[in-house]
Amino acid sequence: MIYLDHAAATPVSDKVLKAMKPFMTDDFFNPSSAYLPAARVRGMYEDAKNKIANFIGAKGNDLVITSGATEANMLACTAVSKTGKILVLETEHASVLENVKKYKYSTVKADKTGLINLTDLKAKLTDDVELVSVSLANNELGTIQPLAEISQILKEVRLSRLKKGITTQLLLHSDASQGLALIELNVARLGVDLMTLNAAKVCGPKGVGALYVGHGVRLNPVSMGGGQERGLRAGTENIAGVVGFATAIDAVKGHSTAARKKYTTLVKSLKSELEKAKVEPIFLGTPKHQLANFLPVSFPGLDAERLIFMLEEKEVYVSTGAACSASKGEPSHVLRAIGLSSKEIAGSLRISLGVLNNESNVKEAGKIIREVVDKEYARLYD
Amino acid sequence: MTKQNATVFLGMSGGVDSSVSAILLKEQGYKVVGVYMKNWSKDLPGMKCPWAEDLADAKRVAVKLGIDFMVFDFEKEYKQKVVDYMLGEFQAGRTPNPDIMCNEEIKFKLFFEEALKRGADYIATGHYAKSENGKLKLAKDDNKDQTYFLYRISKEAVEKTLFPLAELKKPEVKQIAAKHNLANAYKKESMGVCFVGDVGMKDFLREYIDLKPGEIRDADTEEVLGYHDGAVFYTIGQRHGLYVGGGLPYYVVKKDLKNNIVYVSKNLNNEELWTKEIVLESIFLRDPADLPKDGNILIRLRHRAPLVPATFKKDRVILGEEVKTIAAGQSVVFYHDDICLGGGIVKS
Numbered sequence: 001m002i003y004l005d006h007a008a009a010t011p012v013s014d015k016v017l018k019a020m021k022p023f024m025t026d027d028f029f030n031p032s033s034a035y036l037p038a039a040r041v042r043g044m045y046e047d048a049k050n051k052i053a054n055f056i057g058a059k060g061n062d063l064v065i066t067s068g069a070t071e072a073n074m075l076a077c078t079a080v081s082k083t084g085k086i087l088v089l090e091t092e093h094a095s096v097l098e099n100v101k102k103y104k105y106s107t108v109k110a111d112k113t114g115l116i117n118l119t120d121l122k123a124k125l126t127d128d129v130e131l132v133s134v135s136l137a138n139n140e141l142g143t144i145q146p147l148a149e150i151s152q153i154l155k156e157v158r159l160s161r162l163k164k165g166i167t168t169q170l171l172l173h174s175d176a177s178q179g180l181a182l183i184e185l186n187v188a189r190l191g192v193d194l195m196t197l198n199a200a201k202v203c204g205p206k207g208v209g210a211l212y213v214g215h216g217v218r219l220n221p222v223s224m225g226g227g228q229e230r231g232l233r234a235g236t237e238n239i240a241g242v243v244g245f246a247t248a249i250d251a252v253k254g255h256s257t258a259a260r261k262k263y264t265t266l267v268k269s270l271k272s273e274l275e276k277a278k279v280e281p282i283f284l285g286t287p288k289h290q291l292a293n294f295l296p297v298s299f300p301g302l303d304a305e306r307l308i309f310m311l312e313e314k315e316v317y318v319s320t321g322a323a324c325s326a327s328k329g330e331p332s333h334v335l336r337a338i339g340l341s342s343k344e345i346a347g348s349l350r351i352s353l354g355v356l357n358n359e360s361n362v363k364e365a366g367k368i369i370r371e372v373v374d375k376e377y378a379r380l381y382d
Numbered sequence: 383m384t385k386q387n388a389t390v391f392l393g394m395s396g397g398v399d400s401s402v403s404a405i406l407l408k409e410q411g412y413k414v415v416g417v418y419m420k421n422w423s424k425d426l427p428g429m430k431c432p433w434a435e436d437l438a439d440a441k442r443v444a445v446k447l448g449i450d451f452m453v454f455d456f457e458k459e460y461k462q463k464v465v466d467y468m469l470g471e472f473q474a475g476r477t478p479n480p481d482i483m484c485n486e487e488i489k490f491k492l493f494f495e496e497a498l499k500r501g502a503d504y505i506a507t508g509h510y511a512k513s514e515n516g517k518l519k520l521a522k523d524d525n526k527d528q529t530y531f532l533y534r535i536s537k538e539a540v541e542k543t544l545f546p547l548a549e550l551k552k553p554e555v556k557q558i559a560a561k562h563n564l565a566n567a568y569k570k571e572s573m574g575v576c577f578v579g580d581v582g583m584k585d586f587l588r589e590y591i592d593l594k595p596g597e598i599r600d601a602d603t604e605e606v607l608g609y610h611d612g613a614v615f616y617t618i619g620q621r622h623g624l625y626v627g628g629g630l631p632y633y634v635v636k637k638d639l640k641n642n643i644v645y646v647s648k649n650l651n652n653e654e655l656w657t658k659e660i661v662l663e664s665i666f667l668r669d670p671a672d673l674p675k676d677g678n679i680l681i682r683l684r685h686r687a688p689l690v691p692a693t694f695k696k697d698r699v700i701l702g703e704e705v706k707t708i709a710a711g712q713s714v715v716f717y718h719d720d721i722c723l724g725g726g727i728v729k730s
Contacts, residue, residue: 305441
């Protein structure tokens, strides 16, 4: 198997698995219980949360642990008041786009590479906007958004609102599901008020995520009960999951530069192989603002889904656009937003590298993809 | 025309039967074009319509076999011809069979016509049925035979339809799938409104028909036994889903749609539950010449029910012994030897 879909899922490492196991067996206690072993578990849970939080320059108490990025994105939206409006980048993941529909919202345009159009953002920042949601990096293109620049714009708007006597909040939320292992993050430096984290994309367990909640941000609980997670998400803590997440974070911490270097080289070799195909590939996005492990590519005129089934026969696994779109049966909204033609969208693959890749299997995969593309080309045109 | 240059458009649902049909047709030398019919894509509350996954499964098989593949979009027509018909029938207090309608109006009409227009010499489906000299016949696998659902399809369509599974039993079909490594095809069988099987007909109907509370009465004593949430959701002979507790089960024996009353009985011998004579309407005879002169035929009262002898006379079938009442709107299908003669719809 050659797995080239790390943006969809990542394998949990032995180390992570080992760290999680005791909390399902020996240390099974409910951290809310009063006796000592339970208190000890409570402590380990807090430690793990701290570790995750420290990774983005925050404290454990700033995090609300969730069942994943989708729930975190939903929770972030609750920061908005009844009269408030959300601005959301049009290329956001469905878990953001679908959740904002419960509120007043508008979309902000992206350019051809998937980067946010800051002029459009500024134009849409009316006085009723309370939340702006822009991902750290797009999940189909890997486009890294200029969060610091966006937060600077919001800061200026906040000031001008105050000058006008308007006290309406203006918050920045960022879904950082993609790119956590490749970009050093510091919420304070970035000026982000809410940030979504996802364990499953960094070799942590699925079903674990977190929302960083900055000071002064008020949210509405997703569940009520025992008051866990600052009362915002009641329910017994997923200790094993959070410990697994923390262990996964430990493994990537301090390695982002090396990882970027590794993937830049691998992507380069993959690109040069794909360029030899009979259908000239269009590489989407721009390397300058792209996660180093992403290679979204279109073979116009071909049917990407057919390519995936042909590749699957050879045990090479890639994705078309977002995996979610494939099961929805609709063309990717991201690829439409960046102005691709239907033909280009239909021929689009998302290749995302990760821990399972190395020089030799990437080279092998490149060759197989090229052969499959050539075979489809021959079927259609020869 | 030799098989080598004959083109077959095969309806592919992503399931094992149509996938194996593709393998067989290809092996027989036909030029096969796989077609996914997109008939329905609407989600229901708590139930995501799996059409895109089904489409992907069908396409995967097509790619694997190296056959062409396309999608025919019949969503508008399916809503009009099948779903609206079905809702209308339920609202009229009847119990329709949407699968029969889907075959008549969509698969063996629209799909058939569109396929011919695009150059097909034949169409094919993964139904267990046989087409021979223009006759619709029983499949070899009498446990899986699906002619009950096909009795109303046109003669023109039957003449140009191949049923590759005609001579196969289901276990053999599964074996072929396994041999070709089509493990992904081992999934639920597709039906007309395929998701209804998962959420239940009532949940589907509730999307379109408002709940309307009414009384459940004892058919013999008129005593009010309980309350229901809409008489249209109940079918004669139905035993489950009555909010009446304790003791022997109650059966629905009668519906008074005007007053929204459902009549039930514990008495399995209640005369409304049994019948020897079934009056039919919309009778469709495939070829009157095949009908025995004396009217003595075999009939099937529901899919997979045994064939039972009966006499067909003008607008009714008369049985040798009493059978459980068939709800109005359901179909009675006629047979003689292995030929499906046609059938009719039970009159109110």
